[in-house]
Each structure stands twice: as structure tokens, then as C-alpha cells.
Amino acid sequence: MRAMVYRGPYKVRVEEKDVPPIEHPNDAIVRVTLAAICGSDLHLYHGLMPDTRVGMTFGHEFIGVVHEVGSSVQNLQPGDRVMVPFNIYCGSCWFCKRGLFGNCNNTNANNYAVGAYYGYSHTAGGYDGAQAEYVRVPFADVGPSRIPDWMDDEDAVTLTDACPTGYFGAQCGDIVEGDVVIVFGAGPVGLYAARSAWLMGAGRVIVIDHLDYRLEKAREFAFAETYNFTQYGDIVLEMKKTTDFFGADVAIDAVGCEADGAFFQHVTAAKLKLQGGGSPVALNWAIDSVRKGGTISVMGGYGPLFSNVKTGDLMNKGITLHTNQCPVKRQWPRLFDHVRNGYLKPGELVTHRVPLEHIAEGYHIFSAKLDGCIKPLVVPTAV
Structure with a gap:
């Protein structure tokens, strides 16, 4: 064959x-x-x-x-x-x-x-x-x-x-009616997660990426508000502004560790292999963007160890973290x-x-x- x-x-x-x-x-x-x-x-x-x-x-x-x-x-x-x-x-x-x-x-x-x-x-x-x-x-x-x-x-x-994983990502967010949901990453899993969030009762869905054509698809397929993070000095601050400085109820990390070789490559000081960790930029943005007591769902792929994850903020804000292979x-x-x-x-x-x-x-x-x-x-x- x-x-x-x-x-x-x-x-x-x-x-x-x-x-x-x-x-x-x-x-x-x-x-x-x-x-x-x-x-x-x-x-x-x-x-x-x-x-x-x-x-x-x-x-x-x-x-x-x-x-x-x-x-x-x-x-x-x-x-x-x-x-x-x-x-x-x-x-x-x-x-x-x-x-x-x-x-x-x-x-x-x-x-x-x-x-x-x-x-x-x-x-x-x-x-x-x-x-x-x-x-x-x-x-x-x-x-x-x-x-x-x-x-x-x-x-x-x-x-x-891809579709079940995105759907599972929305499930893991424990979305309840009216929730504000932020999805980091407008690849297929992120787009399916954003579309699925509506099926679970979300009141507002926001998708963040850096590629305009993927953000256009997020608007067309997932009916989401979109933000290109390269156009803002601090995308986390922008998310706080758009939620009246309260934070989102749910954040879904559909990026993971440098999945496309460019998305978050070189954002941190060190470019690490998966066996050592990886760039946790999307996960840290999620931690910073949800409200106290909010929920983060991680569908992005990471290695055995994270590097420089804001574990203290995760704990002090009382954030619930859900993740698994779908x-x-x-x-x-x-x-x-x-x-x-x-x-x-x-x-x-x-x-x-x-x-x-x-x-x-x-x-x-x-x-x-x-x-x-x-x-x-x-x-x-x-x-």
C-alpha cells in the first residue's frame, strides 16, 4: 500500500x-x-x-x-x-x-x-x-x-x-445559561468549541486568534465575537475591558504548546521541547481572563510538564481546571x-x-x- x-x-x-x-x-x-x-x-x-x-x-x-x-x-x-x-x-x-x-x-x-x-x-x-x-x-x-x-x-x-474534542472542550467548561465564554485559538477544535458553547447555553462567545481568515470563519461558523491579539498591546486587558473588568465565566484553551510552529513560538524567552514543557501563553491568558471562581477547559496539546504556568493565580482565584483527551x-x-x-x-x-x-x-x-x-x-x- x-x-x-x-x-x-x-x-x-x-x-x-x-x-x-x-x-x-x-x-x-x-x-x-x-x-x-x-x-x-x-x-x-x-x-x-x-x-x-x-x-x-x-x-x-x-x-x-x-x-x-x-x-x-x-x-x-x-x-x-x-x-x-x-x-x-x-x-x-x-x-x-x-x-x-x-x-x-x-x-x-x-x-x-x-x-x-x-x-x-x-x-x-x-x-x-x-x-x-x-x-x-x-x-x-x-x-x-x-x-x-x-x-x-x-x-x-x-x-x-476535531468536532467531538471541541464539543468536549465546551462540556468541560461547565457552561451554564448566559455565561461569557472565551476561546483561545481559532483552529478547528477552537471553532467547534465556540459553536458548541452556544448549544450549551452560552450568552456570549469570544474567539481570539492572530489569523484574520480564521477569525472570519469564527464569525461565520461559530457566530462569535473575534479579536486578533496582534492588534492589542495586552489582549488580557482587552478581555477585562469587554467584560466590565469582571472576567469571563469560562475560558477554553484550544491552542496548547506551539501547535503550528508560529502561533506562540518564541513568545516566551525559551523555546522548549514538549518533553520539557512548552509555551503556556494561551493557558496563562486563560487564567488571567476568567473571573474569580471561573472555569478553564484545556483542549490544547501539552507535554508532560508545563513551564511557568501561573499556578498561584490559578489557586488564588479559585479557578476550576478541567482537561482530558476527548x-x-x-x-x-x-x-x-x-x-x-x-x-x-x-x-x-x-x-x-x-x-x-x-x-x-x-x-x-x-x-x-x-x-x-x-x-x-x-x-x-x-x-
Whole structure:
């Protein structure tokens, strides 16, 4: 098969690899029909994620057709069209039984603190991803679901990570009716979080970014007020002014550690690798922008350690901090209803369809924020 292969920071290419085999009776092999490049894939692309090994295939957002199933698989059969959550989970451990699918205890032998995800370095289990023609799906009776007949493919693929993660980010904000919500970052997750905040009763939604085309999308898709932080001497002061110096009720950090290589690169004195920490600028802005007793939801990707986070302010203001990897399948029942009823159209954020053979260019366009790119999809050549 043809697959995207990592060859070092900023170096990806398409190569021939063996079609993955069934390794366990619970496995399925899925022929990928659509995948996506996620903002968190850029951590890998930029060389910021520990133990990203040469030869790995990225890609944790994908849909496809079941090609082969292991002898123990009961819920799927060849020919089924499926959408697959980015979490790889067993469904039976203490965490899975409580719906914490991103915290599964049985799928990542490499790191106790991190769950397992497709195509996301050996820190996240070492599983190859789906920016390829075929992908192995472990625990095939647990994660994948058949795509409803009424659902568009572009909606389905964005529902495997980005949209549920944004929705989960709004959930983690404990939004109540009338709340003022600030979202830092107008990438796909931030935009989905901003749109979802309205579904949870927000009275006002503000999105902060530095790219005008993404802020335009925030106004169009998420119906949000927008601020370009480069146009203000102190964006935190501006947020205080616009909330009568009270602060927002909820802040959502949808940025994380230097996800695009430019957004918060070099803002702090030191540029740190993820294994040591990272730039916490967005998180500190969130801490400073919420009111006392407010809530912060962190959906941005960080490494094992933060650096220079305002922990004292976090404590003294009585701020509640919620964060986790999104348990995607737990969000699907509500999100499916929202999509079917017309309240949400996740595929509206898709801006580019990149042939697998041109994936290096796709990564460059997405990383450099060229051509108005917000959400790029990958189209395998086998389709």
C-alpha cells in the first residue's frame, strides 16, 4: 500500500509499506476512504513530540470500509462503512467502563499517563495511523461505528476527533445559561468549541486568534465575537475591558504548546521541547481572563510538564481546571442528533482535499497556514 511516512522534523513523504495484517483476533483492517490532518499532527511534524520514530505513519482522524476482520470480531463485517474514534481503547478496563476512553489502561504499554491513539508516536502506543490506504484497527468491536446512511463523509471524518474534542472542550467548561465564554485559538477544535458553547447555553462567545481568515470563519461558523491579539498591546486587558473588568465565566484553551510552529513560538524567552514543557501563553491568558471562581477547559496539546504556568493565580482565584483527551464515542449520540437535526454541520470547516501522493504539500500548507487552510482532508489513492 501507499502511506505517509515520517522522515524527521518537517520531512514527510509517501512510500510503499506492507498492508497491515490482522495481529489479534479482535482486529479489523480498514481501507481508508478519507483521513484528515489534525492540528496535533503538527506537533509530530515539527519534531516536538517525544519518541516520534522515523518510518511512522501519522493520522488519527479517518473513515473507511472494513476490508478484513479477525476471528473474534462480531459487530463488523467486510464492506461496512465505518468511522473510527482516534482513541484506541479496550472497553473493559476501569477507565473504559466509566467512559474515559482516552485513558484506557490496556492499550499503551509505553506510557502510563497517556492513552493510545492512531499514528501519534510511541509515546501514544506506537500504532501506525491512517494517512495511508489501509490501517489496522484494534478492538474493532469497541471503537468503530457504522456511518449512518444520512451522514456525509466530511461530517463523519470530522466527528472522529476535531468536532467531538471541541464539543468536549465546551462540556468541560461547565457552561451554564448566559455565561461569557472565551476561546483561545481559532483552529478547528477552537471553532467547534465556540459553536458548541452556544448549544450549551452560552450568552456570549469570544474567539481570539492572530489569523484574520480564521477569525472570519469564527464569525461565520461559530457566530462569535473575534479579536486578533496582534492588534492589542495586552489582549488580557482587552478581555477585562469587554467584560466590565469582571472576567469571563469560562475560558477554553484550544491552542496548547506551539501547535503550528508560529502561533506562540518564541513568545516566551525559551523555546522548549514538549518533553520539557512548552509555551503556556494561551493557558496563562486563560487564567488571567476568567473571573474569580471561573472555569478553564484545556483542549490544547501539552507535554508532560508545563513551564511557568501561573499556578498561584490559578489557586488564588479559585479557578476550576478541567482537561482530558476527548472520549470521542461518548460524545457521538448527542453530536449525531445535533448533526441530523441541522444544528451543526462539522464538514463546513473542511477547506482542502489533498491526494495522499501530495501529503507533503498538504502538511506544508496546513503548517504554514497558506491558502486559507483550516481543515485539510487526505484522500488515499486506493479509493
